[in-house]
Amino acid sequence: RLLDDADVFPDLDATLRRRFPDEPYRRRFGAIAERLRRTRHHLTGDPGPTGGRYDGPAELLDDLAVIQRALVADGLARVATGSVQDFRWQVETFGFHLAELEVRQHAAVHRAAAAALAAASAQGIPTRPDAEVGVGVTLGEVLETFRAIDRVRKRFGAAAAGRVVVSFTERVADVTDVLDLAEVAIGPAARDIDVVPLFESAVALESADGVLGPILADGRYRRHLEGRGNRQEVMLGYSDSNKESGFLAANWQLHRAQAALVAVADAAGVELTIFHGRGGTVGRGGGRLDRAVLGQPRGTVRGRLKVTEQGEVVASRYGNPAIALRHLELLAGAVIIADAEDRAGPGALGDGSRISKDDPGQRSSSGQVTAVDHGLMDRLATASAAAYRSLVYDDPGFAAFFRQLTPIDVLTTMRLGSRPASRSSRHADDEFGIERLRAIPWGFAWAQARVEVPGWYGLGTAVDTLVRDEGPAALERLGVLYRSWPYLTAVIDHAELAIARSDFGVARRYAAFARADGDAERWRRIEDEYARTAEVILAITGRSRLLATSPAIARAIALRNPDIDTLSELQVGRLARLRSLPADAPGRADLERLVRLTVSGIAAGLQVTG
Template identity: 40%
Template sequence: MSASAPHQAERSSAVTEMPDELRADVRLLGGLLGQVIAEHGGDDLLADVERLRKAVIAARRREISVDEITAMVAEWPISRAVKIARAFTCYFHLANLAEEHFRIRTLRVRDTGDEPLPESLAQAVQELGGERVAELVEGLRLHPVLTAHPTEARRRAVVTAIQRVSGQLAAYNSPERGAAERAETRRRLLEEIDLLWRTAQLRHTKLDPLDEVRTAMAAFDETLFRMVPHVYRALDSALGEGSGTREPLARPFIRYGSWIGGDRDGNPNVTAKVTRDAVLIQAEHVLIALENATLRIGRSLTVTAEYTPASPELRAALAAAENDHPELVSEMATRSPREPHRQWLLYVAARIAATRQRGLDLAYRSPEEFLADLRVAQASLAAAGARRQAYGELQHLIWQAETFGFHLAELEVRQHSQVHAAALAEIAEGETSERTDEVLATIRTISWIQERFGVTACSRYVVSFTRSSDDIAAVYELARHALGERAPALDVVPLFESGADLAAAPGVLSGMLEIPAIQERLAVNGRRLEVMLGYSDSAKELGPAAATLKLYEAQEALAAWAAEHDVALTLFHGRGGALGRGGGPANRAVLAQAPGSVGGRFKVTEQGEVIFARYGHEAIARRHLEQVTSAVLLASTPAVGARTAEAAARFRTVAQQVASASEKAYRSLTEAPGFPEWFSLVSPLEEIGSLRLGSRPARRGLGAPRSLDDLRAIPWVFAWAQTRVNLPGWYGLGSGLSAVVSETGLDGLRAAYREWPLFASLLDNVEMSLAKTDRDIASRYLALGGRDDFMEQVLAEYDLTRRLVLEVTGHTRLLENRRVLSRAVQLRDPYVDALSHLQLRALSRLRADEDLPEEERDRLSTLLLLSVNGVAAGLQNTG
């Protein structure tokens, strides 16, 4: 029996029964796609797609060999292989869509109203008790930060096409539809799937930063703006009866941030002008949304003065408006006679429109002015007894304005500490480079944004690779050079990424307290300070297990430092979507944090494909935010903190043993001579840059990486995912567990898994990464590098890790206790296999012959990139 046989047998015996509704949707969409493929490429194309589909399923059952699939794929002309790759990629988009719809239906079925959903705000309030929650809510802050890191492989046109299919699928499954309507919806589904098939999967031009800004705006337009008040309403309803007929008990606690158009670390395409334009694009979208919402509510507010008289304040406000803008107010009074509340909100909507159009005589100077006008209407309605009108949709609009302001999301600037040091050196010498001029221009742009939209629109400045407090002081010094006494208000945020930098973080913060500019900021902001922790680079340097513990220890040390220095510290978690970059369920990550490190505040990056996975549909977005918020509330309580601290103390020695041995194993591979070059050969790393995933270069410098330092964390993880190895998500843990087992046995590890959330989260995330690994296919990629020693080292560590993870968790198979995720992996695995075989054909030929004719190289590259795109869609969290 081969080394992979137990793994394959485990998978074949672990098939989770697919629910009937999901099966029906998958069959419907798959059948319609098959019809489209046959119409476009003929029955023979569909037959080839089916041959490959059935072959990879048979290979998983050990009914045929992988060599037979390799031979089948090699028979096809490249042009045929390209079409087959497109077919499987389209299938993944549709399968993901079917699963998303099933998740939404499941949420609705589970939300019966008898008992609150697990991990919901209602359950958190029930568990904690109203008084304790009210105290926590006062300081609650959830701060997701959208980033443009290039892990979203799909074109925007493809995303839009999928959304149209989604709309038709929802309509098709509506129980209210009659037979004729259902037939018409099926026809429309077929039309939209045909359009998806005909849409180019690959980008022909590279994204620029403003393209990335506009792409992120889709999540705001389609989901975030509408969804946020429903999260607040859920909390308000949980806190007390009568929500919608009384003043809200829930305060708006979500604030969105963005690095898109502000993150210039390693991205020369992000300039001061781009940052300025990014804020203007954001403002345009939020002002349109606020205007539309105000108009909608205003037009519907047909309460007559006879039954709902206006308050003296509202009458005075209308009179002042008529004095300032007689024609406008007179027109509204004519259209809405004896409807003062309607007149007032229509006037407010006109002012928002003027704010967007820069009509200075009518425009609002700030969102606070807008909110004040909304509250005039709300107070008047409440005083007249129309409390449902006061605290219903109008309250939603108030929450939206409080959350998004006129800038939508705070734009954060990020730059590398070395850039600042070089800029100061040039300024001292008197001759500045274009890069230094750009640094100063960026600071002037921040000042302009603050003058136009307020300090909250752009004040955070993140410094990558912070090594000392001098790196923080440098930003304030540059601000003085840029604008002197008119320098903008800045909250400079240190970013600690490497293991050494994480360990040195408290000392750096102590040095920061000596900086006069920091002292001034602490005096005006309630002694609030922010620190960012980098998950990606620490994991790339140390391996997943050692990085997890190092980050936990940093959280503990920073929480203790904050308590000692009377600082309200917010930890900003720079997490990626993939498990090798701190990914995994966000709510479980919150509960696994060190005691005292949450304190009712959680800030985290939302990257790449994660943005659309979490915010692509309103129901899923709301569920995600409720889960994270409930975790923040629970993690902020003394009881949870005490349990976590006790477990951490008991299992610290075990964890340190695991971390030490795992880091040693990880470094023995990644720091071995020739490893970076080998990695470039066994993965599509070099070709990933051709996918035009984002505006930022994939690596520092040119050519193949000479060391891992040359390579950014995202392509490192993305490329390993393509090889089906997923090495950054698990490598080294097996050696770490083995070191403990050989010394003390399994009991301590099993107890740590049961009782310490951090250790449980680590093993569960590794288990998920292992489940997305395929040993047979991975072996074929690893063989491309011509280094049997590296290949054998990786596979041996994989076998060890999988075996010991199962022994520690007590599971008989991977993902045994996570039925939904297990089903998702099993649904996709055979189809990912198909694309992997197509990719291997292209990659092996490109690697084997450097003298290929240009035309053949181009055709193979197209096949390779299409397969990369498809595998990313199938695996979902790739970077």
């Protein structure tokens, strides 16, 4: 390799020989550094020579492998397995692209684009790139997206892009449409596209296995999948189901969906990776990720985990290197434990097993998680969803109550995400309708008002209903399951965190904004459910106070709250003034800016947005 370096970089080789005449490894790394500089010039478009660059990270990995073998042969194994191996791991992990770019689009947009192409072909007329196939989306833009994916792959490597997440996947055509569009846009390179169905809503989660089964059985798609190593990724959204059904019901829907999807993939001989679309708040799947991993159904991990880290979660988990290392250690440990237990068999490691939709008799550390327990969770989820929906959806006055209680009117004017706060509507007066409001501003608004309704509402009523119908033994069984079944442990602990972060002393100041008929009763229902849920959490866990086993979290909340309370008080006062001013009032812009600053401050203090 040193001779090759001399041929490609003669001037550099002469310089390195003068500086390091007896250090061949230094000279080799000097040449590698020069190749990387030229690679960077090529990838970024910076001025500078590009000849002799790496065509891809595989070439760099080959160079490092040769160096490692030579170091071992020279008796320098410690160096080979130390800093050189660290460098090799970085290249394997990040390549030349750092992070993969994934594309997400609604199935209806792809459906309309495919239909437009088919119609033009049938009529023998040219396609119209400016034809609208979605709100603000043209056919040309859809096709150009696939061309952009292809350009990224060619420039930065195959690992840089290629996954297309299809939201609202409902049928086989929703994945084959992607392949059709990709073939039109990039021809044979379409074989490198990975289609990722996304299931978000409560209905979608319940029917996810019924959708995936026919997809994997489709002849054309299966041939495509074989070319991708018979590996399929499916994304599950944690937000919409919670907003539709409430905390407990959504968690149980997600749990059942994972087990069902794995069963379908296993039957088809396909390796499934579940991509968890979690957010920062408990209502969007936030909380201790390691505990959530251990609570997943059996067979859903298998050494692979993919999860979104969004917004404030990135800063809180990775902003401090020590905290980042600890978080990754816990997460990696959870994946290893889950994978080992899956391989060894349920209960073999003495840890709590994970329940399966089709195999509920998995062992826990204190016995069986039985089909009876499975039914118990079904009943809890049903009762919880009924309580939640009766508050949020069955009451026609709730949307107006929510608009007054929370600062949602301010949040929707802030540029906080890639999508508008509400899905499109022809009716301007329906801007904040609960059905159309996206899950992120929904959760963010409740957090700002210091009452995380999406993280616990309905749990207390569900448990009370169960105990009333089935007696105290049901509560005792929940206590046993909490201590022995990681899934229920994670669910209850996450609800406990959301309850502990809610501050009704402050929240009542926001509730004072809601003065319409029935608003006092709506607020009373929320307060009653809060007290009820806190009580059942203590009863299930057997503890005397919230966060008794999480003193660090309890202390952090206690330390932060005084400052957050001050910001909340400031926000309430300025929000009252802002809402009393006409849209064109002098000074309104300054007042809006101040309220937005309080939003940012409260979010930073709570470490929660949406």
